[in-house]
Amino acid sequence: MATLPSLVLLTIGLFLPVGVFFFFSFWEARLFRLSRNWSIDRYSEVVSDQLYRGVIYDTLALAFFVATIVVFLAYICAYAMRFSVGPMRRILILFVVAPALASYLVRIYAWKTILSPNGVLNWLLMTMGLTDQPADLLGSLGLTVTFVHILFPIAFLPIYANLEAVNRDVIWAARDAGAGPIQTFVYVTLPLTKRSIVTAFLLVFILTAGDYVTPQLIGGRGSLMVGRVIYDQFGITGNFPLASALSFSLILAAVIFLALLFFVYRVLAALTSLVISPMISSLRFTPTPRLLGSIPWGKLLVGLMLLYLYFPLLLVAILSFNDLPIASFPFRGFTLKWYHEIFSDDVIRRSFVTSIQVACLVSILSVLIAVPGAFAVTRRHFVSKPAYLASVVLPISLPGVVIGFSILAVIRFLDWRPSLVSVVLGQTLYAFPFVLLIMTTALHDFNRTVEEAGRDLGCTYWGMLYRVMLPILLPVMLGASIIVFAISMDEFVITNFLVGSEPTLPTVIWSIMNRRGIPPTVNAVATILVAISLLFVISVAVYTLKSTNKRARVIRNWED
Amino acid sequence: MSRPEIGTLEVRKIRREFGRVRAVDTLNLKVEKGEFLTLLGPSGCGKTTLLRMIAGLERPDTGSILISGLDMTHSPPERRPVNYVFQNYALFPHLNVERNIGFGLKVAGTNANEAEKRVSEAIAVVQLQGLELRRVDQLSGGQQQRVALARAIINKPDILLLDEPLGALDLKLRREMQYELRQLHRRLGSTFIYVTHDQEEALTMSDRIIVMRNGTIEQSGSPKDIYKVPATRFVAEFIGETNILLGTCIGSQVKLECGAEFEARAEVSGQVAVSVRPEDIWISINERKLSDKAVTLTGRIVDTLFLGSFNRHKIELDGGIMLTIQQAAINQNTPLPGDSVAVSWLPHDAVVLPV
Numbered sequence: 001m002a003t004l005p006s007l008v009l010l011t012i013g014l015f016l017p018v019g020v021f022f023f024f025s026f027w028e029a030r031l032f033r034l035s036r037n038w039s040i041d042r043y044s045e046v047v048s049d050q051l052y053r054g055v056i057y058d059t060l061a062l063a064f065f066v067a068t069i070v071v072f073l074a075y076i077c078a079y080a081m082r083f084s085v086g087p088m089r090r091i092l093i094l095f096v097v098a099p100a101l102a103s104y105l106v107r108i109y110a111w112k113t114i115l116s117p118n119g120v121l122n123w124l125l126m127t128m129g130l131t132d133q134p135a136d137l138l139g140s141l142g143l144t145v146t147f148v149h150i151l152f153p154i155a156f157l158p159i160y161a162n163l164e165a166v167n168r169d170v171i172w173a174a175r176d177a178g179a180g181p182i183q184t185f186v187y188v189t190l191p192l193t194k195r196s197i198v199t200a201f202l203l204v205f206i207l208t209a210g211d212y213v214t215p216q217l218i219g220g221r222g223s224l225m226v227g228r229v230i231y232d233q234f235g236i237t238g239n240f241p242l243a244s245a246l247s248f249s250l251i252l253a254a255v256i257f258l259a260l261l262f263f264v265y266r267v268l269a270a271l272t273s274l275v276i277s278p279m280i281s282s283l284r285f286t287p288t289p290r291l292l293g294s295i296p297w298g299k300l301l302v303g304l305m306l307l308y309l310y311f312p313l314l315l316v317a318i319l320s321f322n323d324l325p326i327a328s329f330p331f332r333g334f335t336l337k338w339y340h341e342i343f344s345d346d347v348i349r350r351s352f353v354t355s356i357q358v359a360c361l362v363s364i365l366s367v368l369i370a371v372p373g374a375f376a377v378t379r380r381h382f383v384s385k386p387a388y389l390a391s392v393v394l395p396i397s398l399p400g401v402v403i404g405f406s407i408l409a410v411i412r413f414l415d416w417r418p419s420l421v422s423v424v425l426g427q428t429l430y431a432f433p434f435v436l437l438i439m440t441t442a443l444h445d446f447n448r449t450v451e452e453a454g455r456d457l458g459c460t461y462w463g464m465l466y467r468v469m470l471p472i473l474l475p476v477m478l479g480a481s482i483i484v485f486a487i488s489m490d491e492f493v494i495t496n497f498l499v500g501s502e503p504t505l506p507t508v509i510w511s512i513m514n515r516r517g518i519p520p521t522v523n524a525v526a527t528i529l530v531a532i533s534l535l536f537v538i539s540v541a542v543y544t545l546k547s548t549n550k551r552a553r554v555i556r557n558w559e560d
Numbered sequence: 561m562s563r564p565e566i567g568t569l570e571v572r573k574i575r576r577e578f579g580r581v582r583a584v585d586t587l588n589l590k591v592e593k594g595e596f597l598t599l600l601g602p603s604g605c606g607k608t609t610l611l612r613m614i615a616g617l618e619r620p621d622t623g624s625i626l627i628s629g630l631d632m633t634h635s636p637p638e639r640r641p642v643n644y645v646f647q648n649y650a651l652f653p654h655l656n657v658e659r660n661i662g663f664g665l666k667v668a669g670t671n672a673n674e675a676e677k678r679v680s681e682a683i684a685v686v687q688l689q690g691l692e693l694r695r696v697d698q699l700s701g702g703q704q705q706r707v708a709l710a711r712a713i714i715n716k717p718d719i720l721l722l723d724e725p726l727g728a729l730d731l732k733l734r735r736e737m738q739y740e741l742r743q744l745h746r747r748l749g750s751t752f753i754y755v756t757h758d759q760e761e762a763l764t765m766s767d768r769i770i771v772m773r774n775g776t777i778e779q780s781g782s783p784k785d786i787y788k789v790p791a792t793r794f795v796a797e798f799i800g801e802t803n804i805l806l807g808t809c810i811g812s813q814v815k816l817e818c819g820a821e822f823e824a825r826a827e828v829s830g831q832v833a834v835s836v837r838p839e840d841i842w843i844s845i846n847e848r849k850l851s852d853k854a855v856t857l858t859g860r861i862v863d864t865l866f867l868g869s870f871n872r873h874k875i876e877l878d879g880g881i882m883l884t885i886q887q888a889a890i891n892q893n894t895p896l897p898g899d900s901v902a903v904s905w906l907p908h909d910a911v912v913l914p915v
Contacts, residue, residue, distance in 0.1 A: 172650065181636075
């Protein structure tokens with residue numbers, strides 16, 4: 001029963017649309033109308049066309065490349081954060097989370113500002129006299145750099161959480177048993193964090209493979225990615241069947257690719273244990289030279305990471321005050337005119353209000369739908385629990401372009417029009433899994449005897465929920481709904497498909513970004529958005545840290 | 561391998577601070593080969609920090625540590641001939657029982673046959689036969705404890721360091737494991753350094769006890785010495801139960817606030833605290849003296865607890881001071897609450913301490 005609201009949402013927002021969308025791939029588009037001639041022609045088109053095949057291959061290769069780099073960097077940084085930074089890391093982690101929750105478009109835009117022909121980097125190169133022509137920095141290289149940056153926090157968080165859960169004494173126990181630092185890492189730390197590495201890799205891989213925004217802004221002319229091609233099928237040609245066939249081909253290709261990868265990994269792992277392990281055993285600890293040993297490498301790395309995460313945002317903010325008609329250097333003088341411009345822009349203002357309304361609605365709905373689900377997951381036994389959990393994480397693990405397109409396809413199919421209703425539906429679908437996961441953790445950690453005490457002291461079940469559980473869980477619920485608020489304010493990938501005549505703020509920003517000769521008004525909007533989201537996330541996190549964790553924190557700090 | 565220093569430990573002027581807290585404060589310590597030494601003290605006294613510094617899990621700010629005669633102050637843990645049994649066991653969650661125990665051999669590159677033999681020996685020592693392939697999270701607390709122990713002793717350490725290894729076990733299992741640890745110590749003949757806050761455990765198991773407080777050593781001695789002749793009021797109160805009576809001491813003449821006077825071998829003068837153990841105090845209904853030298857006071861029984869082999873009385877002295885007295889429960893005419901009684905003890909059972 002408790003899972004019903006979430007199942008209804010999943011059915012309406014995901015299972016039905018994706019199912020219908022799947023049927024589309026067997027139909028045909030003729031002059032902007034669907035004709036229901038069943039065939040697999042779309043798939044053979046995808047397979048036989050050099051362009052589509054190449055695009056799918058390039059996309060998967062890039063996704064693999066990006067995921068590998070991101071996971072590697074994120075692991076090193078998470079490791080440094082976990083083991084070289086003291087109790088301060090519980091605050092620092094918020095600064096890694098904050099840009100991940102808000103500013104998806106802004107961060108891509110920041111890289112466009114840096115990499116485009118008249119952008120910051122080219123300005124720098126030309127001022128220093130290294131080139132006299134703007135270098136072409138967009139394309140594959142630019143794409144990789146941008147993806148690595150925007151997806152870094154997504155890989156960092158699960159790995160960091162996993163490392164945080166590793167008992168430090170377990171690592172010390174390995175050292176104590178005679179393992180050097182390298183052996184300890186290979187035999188203990190790495191195996192204990194394998195799962196989060198896989199999770200992080202998959203997340204980054206999927207998000208890269210399905211993205212259509214970054215290729216549009218950064219990809220330049222040369223590099224195509226499936227996400228963008230799918231998006232173009234909708235935007236330019238309206239060829240839904242082909243878009244659908246491309247989507248499912250992408251998913252199938254990704255699954256095959258990942259299965260292959262897993263197979264290769266197993267073979268490599270087997271070889272490793274035969275060949276590498278004896279080598280590792282012969283490695284003895286060599287003390288680091290005094291000079292190198294005295295540098296706090298870990299703290300340095302964490303500092304660099306934060307710098308890396310924030311410098312593009314900082315750049316966007318600085319340029320928002322620059323009195324130059326394009327968002328680039330040189331700095332001509334301080335001005336607030338871009339801010340004046342956006343505050344007097346009716347479209348931006350209205351879209352901001354729309355976004356806030358949508359975000360409020362999505363927050364409330366997500367909590368209402370997710371909380372009963374979280375109760376069911378933590379407090380009841382039902383056979384289909386693994387299946388339920390798998391479907392719950394589906395909205396965040398499927399490429400947004402597929403979800404958005406599916407819902408839109410159904411709306412078109414029924415001859416309805418996209419509106420704020422579909423926006424709220426799409427965003428709630430995407431946001432409620434976060435609440436469900438947060439609440440599941442909270443309920444899992446919840447001391448169940450408190451519930452029993454409530455019942456023992458005379459409460460009915462519902463009375464206990466209201467008088468005991470609700471007050472205790474309220475801070476968590478509040479925190480979760482504010483995170484959802486931030487996600488909703490920022491959501492673009494799905495929303496872009498589902499907006500009707502009332503655009504949300506990110507979709508308006510998107511349309512400004514796609515104009516030629518970007519004016520720094522985008523920077524002004526972006527700066528305000530980032531500032532708001534930073535403020536929000538940090539205040540919420542500080543509040544929850546203070547109220548729910550005080551005692552635990554004191555104990556943990558002492559142990560550190 | 562026959563150097564005489566094997567298994568000895570020397571800690572010189574060691575110090576470690578956490579922020580403003582001085583966890584271990586300029587401490588010196590020597591441990592003999594084969595000794596069962598217990599570091600005893602309340603939580604926060606620095607005993608675990610000291611043990612972790614010996615193992616190399618924590619760096620001292622100043623001072624040096626010599627293990628088996630070699631300066632190991634700056635050696636990483638894997639280079640020290642010691643092994644550590646962690647308070648919460650710190651078993652490797654991704655390895656089964658056998659692999660947890662054999663971990664040290666694996667990283668040392670011991671050949672497979674030899675390793676297999678030693679693992680099964682270690683498993684036999686801690687009596688875990690049949691559980692070799694079990695995941696460690698499927699073991700009971702006592703079994704996990706044994707795995708942790710086997711994982712440490714398999715490396716044949718010169719010194720075994722045990723950090724409250726029995727703290728998480730229930731009373732009955734703890735008693736059993738105390739006995740087994742003693743047996744193991746005798747069998748291996750290696751040095752054991754044992755950390756606990758449980759004074760009873762320390763008394764039953766150790767050759768020598770070091771009582772710690774605020775990062776320094778309060779007293780070092782055999783369990784009997786520590787119990788019978790505590791060096792400070794803190795030790796007297798921390799080890800076992802005692803009655804503290806305040807008074808003054810001039811020369812060897814002690815005068816208690818509750819009225820009694822007696823002669824004692826005292827090294828302090830002025831304000832003193834006199835510690836008398838509950839079992840050293842005699843109780844009688846008629847005011848029969850224990851001996852001529854005995855210190856005698858009168859009072860009234862407030863409450864009596866029956867504890868099986870003995871009774872414990874709470875007595876309010878005429879001056880209002882409360883005393884605890886323990887008396888073997890042999891005779892039938894035990895005094896009852898409300899009875900007026902005389903209590904007495906022999907001067908040499910009273911320890912005169914600075915306040």
